[in-house]
Each structure stands twice: as C-alpha cells, then as structure tokens.
Amino acid sequence: xxxxxxxxxxxxxxxxxxxxxxxxxxxxxxxxxxxxxxxxxxxxxxxxxxxxxxxxxxxxxxxxxxxxxxxxxxxxxxxxxxxxxxxxxxxxxxxxxxxxxxxxxxxxxxxxxxxxxxxxxxxxxxxxxxxxxxxxxxxxxxxxxxxxxxxxxxxxxxxxxxxxxxxxxxxxxxxxxxxxxxxxxxxxxxxxxxxxxxxxxxxxxxxxxxxxxxxxxxxxxxxxxxxxxxxxxxxxxxxxxxxxxxxxxxxxxxxxxxxxxxxxxxxxxxxxxxxxxxxxxxxxxxxxxxxxxxxxxxxxxxxxxxxxxxxxxxxxxxxxxxxxxxxxxxxxxxxxxxxxxxxxxxxxxxxxxxxxxxxxxxxxxxxxxxxxxxxxxxxxxxxxxxxxxxxxxxxxxxxxxxxxxxxxxxxxxxxxxxxxxxxxxxxxxxxxxxxxxxxxxxxxxxxxxxxxxxxxxxxxxxxxxxxxxxxxxxxxxxxxxxxxxxxxxxxxxxxxxxxxxxxxxxxxxxxxxxxxxxxxxxxxxxxxxxxxxxxxxxxxxxxxxxxxxxxxxxxxxxxxxxxxxxxxxxxxxxxxxxxxxxxxxxx
Numbered sequence: 362x363x364x365x366x367x368x369x370x371x372x373x374x375x376x377x378x379x380x381x382x383x384x385x386x387x388x389x390x391x392x393x394x395x396x397x398x399x400x401x402x403x404x405x406x407x408x409x410x411x412x413x414x415x416x417x418x419x420x421x422x423x424x425x426x427x428x429x430x431x432x433x434x435x436x437x438x439x440x441x442x443x444x445x446x447x448x449x450x451x452x453x454x455x456x457x458x459x460x461x462x463x464x465x466x467x468x469x470x471x472x473x474x475x476x477x478x479x480x481x482x483x484x485x486x487x488x489x490x491x492x493x494x495x496x497x498x499x500x501x502x503x504x505x506x507x508x509x510x511x512x513x514x515x516x517x518x519x520x521x522x523x524x525x526x527x528x529x530x531x532x533x534x535x536x537x538x539x540x541x542x543x544x545x546x547x548x549x550x551x552x553x554x555x556x557x558x559x560x561x562x563x564x565x566x567x568x569x570x571x572x573x574x575x576x577x578x579x580x581x582x583x584x585x586x587x588x589x590x591x592x593x594x595x596x597x598x599x600x601x602x603x604x605x606x607x608x609x610x611x612x613x614x615x616x617x618x619x620x621x622x623x624x625x626x627x628x629x630x631x632x633x634x635x636x637x638x639x640x641x642x643x644x645x646x647x648x649x650x651x652x653x654x655x656x657x658x659x660x661x662x663x664x665x666x667x668x669x670x671x672x673x674x675x676x677x678x679x680x681x682x683x684x685x686x687x688x689x690x691x692x693x694x695x696x697x698x699x700x701x702x703x704x705x706x707x708x709x710x711x712x713x714x715x716x717x718x719x720x721x722x723x724x725x726x727x728x729x730x731x732x733x734x735x736x737x738x739x740x741x742x743x744x745x746x747x748x749x750x751x752x753x754x755x756x757x758x759x760x761x762x763x764x765x766x767x768x769x770x771x772x773x774x775x776x777x778x779x780x781x782x783x784x785x786x787x788x789x790x791x792x793x794x795x796x797x798x799x800x801x802x803x804x805x806x807x808x809x810x811x812x813x814x815x816x817x818x819x820x821x822x823x824x825x826x827x828x829x830x831x832x833x834x835x836x837x838x839x840x841x842x843x844x845x846x847x848x849x850x851x852x853x854x855x856x857x858x859x860x861x862x863x864x865x866x867x868x869x870x871x872x873x874x875x876x877x878x879x880x881x882x883x884x885x886x887x888x889x890x891x892x893x894x895x896x897x898x899x900x901x902x903x904x905x906x907x908x909x910x911x912x913x914x915x916x917x918x919x920x921x922x923x924x925x926x927x928x929x930x931x932x933x934x935x936x937x938x939x940x941x942x943x944x945x946x947x948x
Contacts, residue, residue: 363396363440368412368475370403370561371554371593372715376410377428384432385413389440396440402562404475406462407715409451412475415439423452425459462713465731467694469702470678471718474562479597482604485565491610493681494572498618506577507533510680513688514700519545519636519673520751520777521853522699522766528670531660532578535668542575542583543664543671545641549588549633550749551800552708553780556674558716559704560587560594563678564601570677572615572622573684578670581621586641589628598626633750633804637852638663638671640806651806652852673778675704695721699765703776709746709783710737725760729783740785744868746793748777750801751857753864754790773864775857789886790869791876795823797861805855812855815846819862828889831877836866885947891932892948897922899944906936906945 367373367382382400389396404412409425413435416422422445424435431449438444451458468474477484485491497506511526532540544567548556560567571583587595602624605611613621627645634640635650642664644650663669679701683691692700699721705728707714712734719728725745729735736742742757753774755762762768769776784793802816819842822835843859850856866873875881882890895906895915900922907915907923914930917923925936937945 364399364414364416365396365440366399366401366414366416366475366478368402368404368410368414369400370474370558372403372407372558373410373412374593378411380429381411381413381427381432384429385436388432388436392436392441394436394440399478400480401477402474402479403558403716405466405471405716406451406459406713408713409459414475415445420454421452422450422456424449425451459713461734462715462717462732465720465723465727466718467702467720468718469682469691470559470566470675470704471562471716472682473566474559474716477563479562479564480600482565482601482608482610485563489685490565490681491569491616493684494569494576495616496684497573497576498616498620503533503577503579506573506684509684509688510577511688513683513691514695514698515676515679515683515691516699516766517672518675518679518703518778520748520775522776525672525676528660528672529574529577531658532580532668532670535661537668539582539665539667540578540580541664541667541669542571542578542580543641543645543669544571544583544585544677545636545638545671545673546585546587546591546594547629547636547641548591548674548778549631549636549804550751550778550780551797552706552746552782553749553778554706555704555716555779557591557594558706559674559678560591561597564594564598565605566678566681567598567674568601568605568611568624570672570680571624572610573680574670574672574677575622576620578668580670581623583622583624584627584645584664585624586627586629586635586645588631590631595626595628602626632806633800634806634852634854637854640852641671642669649806651808652854654851675779696763696765696768698767703764703779705779705781707733707781707783709781710740710785710788711735711783712737719764721765722763725755725762725764728764728781729760733783736783736785740787742783743786743788744784744790746774746782746784746861747780748775748857748860749780750797750804751775751854751860752777752780753860754784754793754868755864756868773860773867775860787884787886789827789882789884790865790872791823791882792827792884792886794862794865795820795827798823798858801854801858805858809850809852809855811846811849812851812858815842815849816858818842819846819859823862826873826876827882827887829876829880829887831873833877835877836870836873840866881948888932892927893925893930893932893934893937894946894948895923895925896944896946899942901942901944903942905939905941909935909939911935 413424516522639653902920
C-alpha cells in the first residue's frame with residue numbers, strides 16, 4: 362500500500378497544508394483507492410511548503426509547493442497509474458533538486474521530524490522510541506546514565522551552553538525528598554522556531570529525554586513550560602502524554618520498574634523573561650514571572666524549593682539518541698568544546714529559509730551558502746544575527762567562523778537557542794539594534810533598575826539617531842549604558858540585553874557615525890534620513906511614478922522629466938519601486 366505524508370507543522374499549515382490534506386482525503390475517497398494518508402511534522406524546507414511525500418516499496422517521492430489544484434494529478438498519475446509527476450518532485454532516488462539543503466546536515470534532534478506521525482506513539486516506537494529509557498532502567502545505574510551524558514559532551518542547547526551531564530549530577534547529588542524535571546519550551550526569540558518545530562514533529566523524543574533525566578536525578582514529576590502562542594505544539598504534546606499514560610509509559614512503575622513519572626504541561630502567557638530559569642519556576646508556581654537571586658541554583662532549590670533540573674526542548678531531544686548510540690558517537694561530531702549537532706532556524710534575507718541541523722564546527726558561510734542557498738535577490742551578504750535579543754551580530758567578514766559556543770561568544774554574540782537571522786546590504790544595523798532594544802525594553806520584567814530604565818534610555822538614543830537627531834557622544838553613551846546594564850542586572854536576560862547594540866557598534870561603527878555626523882543611512886533604510894530624487898537624464902516622463910504616488914508629490918508633463926516635491930514626499934518608496942528606468946534614486 363502506498364503512503365502519503367503531508368507536512369503539517371505550523372509552517373505547512375500556514376502555507377495551506379490542511380487544504381491540501383483535505384483535498385487528498387477527498388480524492389482518495391472519490392477514487393476508492395487504498396492508500397494511507399498521514400500527517401507529519403516539519404521536513405525542514407519551509408521555503409518549499411506545502412510538502413507532500415509519496416512512498417511505495419521501491420522509492421520515496423517528495424513533492425514541493427503543492428496546492429489543492431495539483432492534488433488530482435498526483436492521485437491520478439502517481440497513485441493510480443504509477444507515473445510520478447516528475448516536474449513537481451524535488452527529492453527521490455533519481456531526483457535531487459534540493460540535495461544541497463541536506464548534504465551537510467546531520468539529524469539527531471530532527472531524526473523523526475517529517476518522518477513519523479507526531480500524534481502516533483506507535484510510529485515513534487517503530488523508530489526505536491522508548492528503547493532508551495528501558496535500556497537505562499534495565500542496564501544502567503543513575504550515575505552511569507549521568508556519566509554517559511557527561512562523556513557525550515552535550516551542552517545545554519538553551520543558550521548558555523552549560524554541560525548537561527554536570528547539571529544532572531548536581532541535581533542528583535542535591536538533598537531532597539522530592540525532585541522535579543522541567544522542560545523549558547518558552548521559545549521567545551524573534552525569528553526562532555526550532556523548539557516549536559521539534560515539538561510539533563516529534564513530541565515523544567522530548568518526553569523520553571525527560572524520563573531519562575528523571576531517572577538520573579531521581580525525580581518523579583515533571584513540567585513542560587510552553588508558551589500559549591504554540592497551540593499546535595501544545596496539542597501534540599497533550600496527545601503524546603495521554604498516549605503514554607494509556608500505555609503505562611507514564612504514571613506508576615513505568616515499564617514494569619519501580620520508577621514513577623508523570624508530566625504536566627504549563628502554558629506560559631508569553632513573557633520573554635520567563636525563558637530565564639528562575640522566572641520560569643516562579644511562573645509555574647503561580648507567581649509573577651520574575652528572576653530570583655542565584656545562588657541557590659535550581660539544582661539545589663528550584664520548583665517549590667525542591668531540587669530541579671531544567672533543560673530546553675533541543676537538549677532533551679538529544680538524550681535518547683545518545684543512550685542508544687553511545688556517547689562516543691555524539692562526541693565524535695563537533696569541536697573540542699562543542700560536541701554533537703545544533704539545530705538552527707534560518708530566517709531573514711536567505712534563499713532557503715527553514716529548519717536545519719548541522720554538526721558543530723561547520724562555518725557560518727557553509728550554513729548560509731551551502732545549505733541556505735545564499736542571499737535573496739543577489740544582494741550582498743552583510744551579517745548574521747545570532748542569539749536573538751540576548752545575542753549579537755557577526756559581520757560577513759567573519760563568516761568563516763566555526764559554529765562553536767566559545768568561538769561565537771568571543772565575537773560578542775552568543776549561540777543562543779539557535780535563531781539565525783541573515784542580513785543583507787539593505788539592513789540598517791542601527792535600526793536593527795533599535796528593534797532588539799525595543800523588544801527587550803518592552804519585555805523587561807522591571808525588577809532591576811538598570812534593565813528597566815537603562816534599556817529605555819538606550820532605546821531613546823537609538824530612536825533619536827535613526828530619526829536624524831543623533832549627537833556627538835551618543836555612541837560613547839550607548840557603550841557606557843550597555844556595560845552598566847550588563848554588570849548590574851540580576852538575570853541573564855538583562856545582562857545580555859545590550860549585546861545587539863555593542864556588537865553593531867563594534868563591527869558597524871561607521872554606520873552609527875554616518876547617521877550622527879552626516880545624517881545619512883548607508884543602507885537607505887531609515888525613512889527620516891531618506892531623500893527620493895528623479896534623475897532628469899533618465900526620466901522619460903512615463904508618469905508611472907506620479908500615478909503611484911499616494912500624496913501627489915510628483916509633478917511633470919508626459920514625455921518630460923518629472924520632479925518630486927520634497928516637502929510633500931512621505932518617503933513611501935512606491936515611486937522608486939515602480940520606476941522601470943532606474944530614474945529615481947534614494948540618498
């Protein structure tokens with residue numbers, strides 16, 4: 362029997378995946394054919410959604426950019442008459458149109474995403490699911506499990522990169538009659554969708570990783586803290602937990618052992634600060650989500666004052682693979698201090714946006730050009746922004762840098778949870794810094810004066826600079842405020858909030874100076890500093906620009922050069938976009 366899988370993660374659904382799925386269901390019924398229609402998660406190639414895979418005994422065929430009107434032909438020609446529609450296929454044994462996207466990837470976290478039905482525990486079991494926890498229960502002591510994770514070199518994928526096994530060891534050795542496991546799925550960085558996609562595509566891998574962590578530190582209760590803005594992830598997690606409870610995988614004496622383990626879901630209200638461990642704990646406890654002073658650390662005094670281990674989604678998704686394949690298999694990938702793989706969400710001005718998992722040690726250039734296909738519209742590569750609002754910008758001149766926690770940190774950015782936003786020549790770095798400062802200023806919990814007020818003062822300076830009112834000394838003032846906020850804030854989010862500003866000043870200081878001294882935006886992005894003019898020698902008087910102008914700021918006779926009234930121009934750019942003769946320039 363043939364099998365049809367439709368990518369129905371958030372990316373696939375947003376592109377019209379459910380419409381395609383419903384049409385497939387209808388055509389299968391109308392033709393009275395035997396075929397298994399399944400839903401799956403993100404296949405990584407978000408830029409080619411909707412993705413539909415047709416499998417038979419001999420091959421697998423991946424169709425891209427599928428729309429409901431293409432369904433009938435796929436069913437008629439491929440399913441009924443065994444003639445694949447080759448012009449729509451991007452991947453099979455004989456067709457590899459998107460081979461470059463996968464060639465340098467190594468999938469551990471994403472090993473089941475786009476392959477299994479995330480709502481089927483049986484699919485997960487067929488792909489070695491829940492064998493790792495049984496192996497731990499039957500073959501390893503708690504400290505042996507921890508030693509395996511330590512030997513693997515796995516570092517926490519939530520941003521800080523703290524050694525996972527060491528974290529588990531602290532929680533194991535902490536004194537307490539009750540211990541907890543927490544999964545931090547509060548993914549709040551702009552442009553990041555790694556954790557969401559992993560949950561939507563393979564929720565059981567996170568559950569199994571949490572089980573193993575629970576066994577290792579002697580915890581019998583766990584929480585998954587996931588933001589309420591991820592309804593599909595929550596739905597699939599809820600189904601997975603219910604299935605595990607029905608099978609006896611969760612609850613009392615799991616897998617016929619003496620271990621008890623239950624998992625609850627806690628929906629967050631979307632506060633960025635709740636991605637910080639102690640603020641997250643406060644939120645689960647029903648209190649206001651604000652950071653606590655550390656020490657004591659959660660490993661000793663966490664949820665309700667009990668020893669608690671917190672890791673993020675990606676970290677837990679690695680665990681079962683490491684147990685089944687051995688720590689050496691994991692540590693054989695990567696660099697000396699950064700082992701294994703890393704999942705990245707590729708976004709921004711890149712040709713192939715989507716979800717990718719690469720071995721540590723790969724360069725930024727390889728990710729952008731070999732996997733991501735380079736910069737959109739032939740524009741010039743300018744920088745990457747890594748680590749979200751807590752991260753920073755790495756310029757194109759440093760794009761041979763290897764993906765390694767310590768090497769990235771040396772640049773002033775951080776690895777973060779894996780958001781990688783690609784910037785081209787049209788991106789104003791001052792404006793980008795303003796965007797992230799606006800985000801962190803709005804999301805500050807307000808507990809620390811320097812974070813609450815300092816980020817506001819920095820944002821005001823950046824707003825002034827991008828509006829053309831920057832003053833001498835503004836750059837130095839931004840730097841001074843940045844270091845005071847970093848040194849005086851209580852939590853990691855406040856301490857890293859100035860990073861986008863500091864890195865853009867470090868690598869793109871000339872852009873700040875152009876805004877302040879010359880009242881000019883080199884990227885032609887800041888509206889207040891833009892001027893649109895018509896080049897007389899190029900203008901043929903076609904009147905198209907005048908027709909597009911919403912405020913009638915362009916005048917002139919047909920077949921004669923036109924002019925823009927600068928005092929009336931609202932700098933919308935419609936004239937520039939509509940001109941077919943490059944007769945309009947922005948300066």
